[in-house]
Amino acid sequence: LAAGARGLLVAPSWSAPDHPARYEEWVTGLPVPTVLVERLGVPGGPLDEMDRVRSDHAHGVLLAVRHLFGLGHATPLLVARADSPTAQAVRAGYARALDVMGLRAPLPVLDSSSAERHPVLFEETARGLADAVRTGRATAALMHNDEDATWMVRRLAELDVRVPGDLALVTYDDEVAALADTPLTAVAPPKRAVGRRAAELLVERLTTPGAEAEPRVHLDLLPTLRVRASCGPPTSP
Structure with missing residues (x-):
């Protein structure tokens, strides 16, 4: 000014x-x-x-949930950050999408974080997601954001959980999703x-x-x- x-x-x-x-x-x-x-x-x-x-992030989340549901998966799990307006919109959009589709979340939202900035929380989330897959509580997930999802795919492989073999994964943002070792399906605002x-x-x-x-x-x-x-x-x- x-x-x-x-x-x-x-x-x-x-x-x-x-x-x-x-x-x-x-x-x-x-x-x-x-x-x-x-x-x-x-x-x-x-x-x-x-x-x-x-x-319209709620619409973006609904696209992801419908895509995974259309592939035959039960309700996908949400793995998301909580430290930005987009993260908060994705979380709210997830609740709305489940309500629209008459679904129930398989587990509470798993808090996401940067593997480099918050390695302890990232590891807890990775192990929680891997456990959900092994126990059959989740076969699909939506994750915010791309960078975290790229690291997550690598860590899940180390935990013997394969994407997409064991877990179908959609990420949110589409800034680096196409560059991952396994190119990630992504919602692109x-x-x-x-x-x-x-x-x-x-x-x-x-x-x-x-x-x-x-x-x-x-x-x-x-x-x-x-x-x-x-x-x-x-x-x-």
Whole structure:
């Protein structure tokens, strides 16, 4: 703002569910046209009065669950981080997907983490997932995010659990999923399109006469599912 910015695209690095409510006054108080990018506020709260462009992560999770269910798997297990807005959206989307499809989770969500930053938690998660596979409680999983999933596939192999032979795996983000030793089926949020549409909306607010007085816009863009080698039907007992 001090440098003369006339408008802002804002994507706060909120890492806990209560952050939108705690910090919404700062965002809504900005003195220039602002578009919220890939973030949600509290339903009915002040952030809902802002322009917003985001990926529909709940739809992305539903695509993954339906794909695995369509291959013949029972309800897939969710392995997910909890330290980012996308992670929280994936967790919420998982609960919604199961509700839509009338399914019940085989186990509580397994907390994911970076193998390098949090090796103890990563190892606990890997062993918990391997145990779920060996005991027949899970034949499929959705994991957020790609980097963690790539490390997880390697660790599961060391624990004698094969992807996709023993476990069908879909990852969420599709940034490095195609580069894994076993290319990973992935949900791909439309990140580039979100950025482009947010920028277009802001430019319209700044350059079109009377645009600032027009109704606010909430735009949700749908992720896609990119099928690769990490998924197959469940193996026969």
